[in-house]
Amino acid sequence: xxxxxxxxxxxxxxxxxxHAQALADVGATPKLVRAPQELTxxxxxxxxxxxxxxxxxxLEREGLLDSLREYVATxxxxxxxxxxxxxxxxxxxxxxxxxxxxxxxxxxxAYGRQVDSSIQIGETSLPGGPLEMVYIRAPRIQKxxxxxxxxxxxxxxxxxxxxxxxxxxxxxxxxxxxxxVHRYFVQMVEEFAASRFGSSSRQKTTDQP
Amino acid sequence: MAEHIGNSANNNGSNGxxxxxxxxxxxxxxxxxxxxxxxxxxxAEKAGAVAVMALERVPAQIRAEGGVARMASPKIIxxxxxxVSIPVMAKCRIGxxxxxxxxxxxxxxxxxxxxxxxxxxxxxxxxxxxFKTPFVCGARDLGEALRRIAEGAAMIRTKGEAGTGDVVHxxxxxxxxxxxxxxxxxxxxxxxxxxxxxxxxxxxxVRMVARTGKxxxxxxxxxGIATPADAALxxxxxxxxxxxxSGIFMSDSCTLAAxxxxxxxxxxIVRATTFYNDVKVLAxxxxxCLGAMKGLAVSxxxxxxxxxxxxx
Numbered sequence: 425x426x427x428x429x430x431x432x433x434x435x436x437x438x439x440x441x442x443h444a445q446a447l448a449d450v451g452a453t454p455k456l457v458r459a460p461q462e463l464t465x466x467x468x469x470x471x472x473x474x475x476x477x478x479x480x481x482x483l484e485r486e487g488l489l490d491s492l493r494e495y496v497a498t499x500x501x502x503x504x505x506x507x508x509x510x511x512x513x514x515x516x517x518x519x520x521x522x523x524x525x526x527x528x529x530x531x532x533x534a535y536g537r538q539v540d541s542s543i544q545i546g547e548t549s550l551p552g553g554p555l556e557m558v559y560i561r562a563p564r565i566q567k568x569x570x571x572x573x574x575x576x577x578x579x580x581x582x583x584x585x586x587x588x589x590x591x592x593x594x595x596x597x598x599x600x601x602x603x604x605v606h607r608y609f610v611q612m613v614e615e616f617a618a619s620r621f622g623s624s625s626r627q628k629t630t631d632q633p
Numbered sequence: 634m635a636e637h638i639g640n641s642a643n644n645n646g647s648n649g650x651x652x653x654x655x656x657x658x659x660x661x662x663x664x665x666x667x668x669x670x671x672x673x674x675x676x677a678e679k680a681g682a683v684a685v686m687a688l689e690r691v692p693a694q695i696r697a698e699g700g701v702a703r704m705a706s707p708k709i710i711x712x713x714x715x716x717v718s719i720p721v722m723a724k725c726r727i728g729x730x731x732x733x734x735x736x737x738x739x740x741x742x743x744x745x746x747x748x749x750x751x752x753x754x755x756x757x758x759x760x761x762x763x764f765k766t767p768f769v770c771g772a773r774d775l776g777e778a779l780r781r782i783a784e785g786a787a788m789i790r791t792k793g794e795a796g797t798g799d800v801v802h803x804x805x806x807x808x809x810x811x812x813x814x815x816x817x818x819x820x821x822x823x824x825x826x827x828x829x830x831x832x833x834x835x836x837x838x839v840r841m842v843a844r845t846g847k848x849x850x851x852x853x854x855x856x857g858i859a860t861p862a863d864a865a866l867x868x869x870x871x872x873x874x875x876x877x878x879s880g881i882f883m884s885d886s887c888t889l890a891a892x893x894x895x896x897x898x899x900x901x902i903v904r905a906t907t908f909y910n911d912v913k914v915l916a917x918x919x920x921x922c923l924g925a926m927k928g929l930a931v932s933x934x935x936x937x938x939x940x941x942x943x944x945x
Contacts, residue, residue: 436907437662437683458908473659474683475719481681482907485900505659518718532718538656538742539765543648560655561720561742599655 429613432457432466434492436482438474438506442598446606452613460491468500468613471507473560473596476532479506480521489523496525500589500616502609508592509563516566526590527569528582534564544595548576548584550604557583557595565594589616653767653787656720656742657851660684660788660874664864664903665853667691667878670709671716676892677881680899684720684743686876687713692749692796692940693879693926697886702750704732707739714740722769727944728754730763737766743788745769746781748943749795749878758944761785771855773806773941775813775842776832780945782850783835789848791872792941793856796879796886798928800863802941803856807870810852817843856941859925861905861918868909875906885927897923 431447433440435456444454447470455466463469471479483489495501496511503511503526511526517533535541541560548555555576565582568574576584583594584605591612597605663683668674674685689705690698704725714721720742725732727746732753736744744766746759761768762785771792772778778789791810793803813832817839820828825843829836841849854872858864859880867875881899884890890898901922908914936942 435662439658439661441661442658458911474661475659475663477678477719478663478681478683478903481679481903485904537714537740538652538720538767539737539740541652541656543652558651558655560652560659596655599651599658 428453429467429610429617430455430465431610431613432463432469434458434469434471434479434507436474437478438472439596439598440470440472440474442596443470443472443504443606446598446603447610450603450607450610452610459486460488463491463495466499467617468502468609469495470609471501471503471510472598473505473507476506476509476515477520479510484521493523493525496523496590498589500591500609500613501525502591502593502612504593504596504598505560505562508565508594511590511592512565526585526587526592527572528585528587528592529566529568530594531564531566533561534566535559535562537561544578546576546578546583550575550584550608552604555597555604556600556602557593557597558599559595560599562594565592586612649765650785650787654850656767657769657788660720660853661851662907663874664899664906665722665874665876666881666899667876668713668882671712672892673882673895674713674717674721676896677899678717678719680896681903682719682899683874684722685713685717686722686724686745686878687741688724691879691883693798693883693886694796695749696796696929696938696940702726704729704736704750707735710736710739710741724750725759726750727752728757728759730759733759733764733766733768737764741766743767743769746786747771748792748940752943758784761787769853771941771944772810773802774809774832775817776834777945778810778848778852779832779834779838779842782838782848786850788851788853790853790855790876791867793854793858794931794934795856795940796929797857797931797934798859798880798926799931800857800859800866801931803854803858803863803867804870806856806941807854807867807872810848811871814842814846814848818846857928857931858902859928861901861922862915864902864906865909865915868906875902877902880926883926884924886929890924890926894923897921898925 855876
């Protein structure tokens with residue numbers, strides 16, 4: 425990949441550095457995002473793990489909520505754990521606001537507290553065989569709409585899903601050495617950029633930080 | 634990376650340690666606030682805290698009232714756990730593994746083996762590998778940090794001087810740890826054995842720091858942080874997140890701040906911790922912050938009044 429894509433990582437709080445590292449490992453250029461104007465050059469965005477309530481407070485107070493809603497409606501976005509909660513249309517336990525774009529109902533802390541956190545090996549439809557999944561105080565996707573494609577499950581519940589330009593995981597691929605999920609997302613961003621601008625102009629969209 | 638510091642003899646293996654460090658990763662960039670009841674926990678969560686530390690008395694009160702400071706009552710901890718959806722931490726005394734067992738049984742998300750409570754063992758810290766619940770421990774220099782990591786700590790924080798509202802020793806400890814780490818990175822392989830002896834820390838961990846230039850677990854700051862600018866200072870010095878103890882809910886050692894004031898302080902410190910590099914936001918948060926605890930100057934304390942010298 426010669427033309428490195430610039431992908432934003434929401435950096436209000438949480439494991440944004442781990443995501444930035446994962447993006448760099450698969451050849452993309454990560455860009456930390458803390459203000460609305462920092463979204464402008466990002467061709468895709470990652471909403472990392474962290475505390476979803478904390479994220480929400482910041483989005484409301486820093487005027488990020490509307491610009492982020494607008495951005496995720498039209499740009500490739502990948503949410504892990506708290507990020508997945510932010511993307512969902514409906515959030516339970518407790519009910520809370522969200523960006524409301526992913527047609528799914530997500531229950532927070534559904535597996536219990538930290539002592540119930542776990543590392544599992546699970547099947548996935550991504551090529552390359554079973555995938556390590558790190559669950560930390562993880563949410564559960566209770567149900568999904570018809571446009572949501574399920575890429576992996578745990579005990580019959582989806583854990584990695586895609587809806588057009590959106591990708592969401594209830595686990596933390598950024599904390600595993602396996603980079604397949606990030607590679608898959610970068611591919612989504614590439615395809616999106618190509619379909620939008622035509623592949624010939626992709627070079628121009630590359631931004632140096 | 635994390636698996637290298639797993640102790641293969643422990644009962645939950647390197648994946649257990651990865652999960653513990655994983656939760657610490659999720660708290661990065663955030664503020665962990667000391668609270669003494671459900672009402673304060675709610676204020677903290679609403680202000681944007683990433684976690685709360687459930688206590689019976691905050692450090693400033695412990696310092697003022699004296700007596701033996703122990704683990705908080707399970708009743709208070711459970712109430713707080715029921716009230717908020719963010720992670721709940723609680724403190725056990727240094728070396729008091731039975732208190733830690735109780736906290737794990739209650740389901741707290743992180744245990745702080747803390748010098749703020751009266752130590753239960755003058756020689757030994759808790760064997761933290763024996764627990765499923767992650768531990769955070771205080772450190773004043775790199776050697777102390779690595780000794781705690783060797784025992785299984787999944788997060789390190791500066792010791793500062795708790796309950797004073799004086800940030801001077803949090804700064805001292807953070808600068809010391811960062812300086813010690815930087816010094817290791819320029820040493821030759823053959824010099825690392827003597828460095829391990831000097832730091833009184835396991836050679837493997839010393840070598841790991843020499844290679845990466847940072848601790849193998851997240852490095853947070855605690856002790857005396859009382860204002861948004863204090864939080865920003867610690868972040869700029871290298872802290873990946875901050876603990877605020879007495880600085881939010883106390884106006885002096887014995888008096889609680891008004892809830893409105895506490896809320897404004899909590900919000901301002903949360904904002905300053907995220908935008909620690911943005912002076913414009915820092916100026917705004919410093920203005921939004923209503924008052925700060927009166928505090929005690931650490932330099933005026935007698936050596937025996939220091940909490941940070943507890944533990945080794």
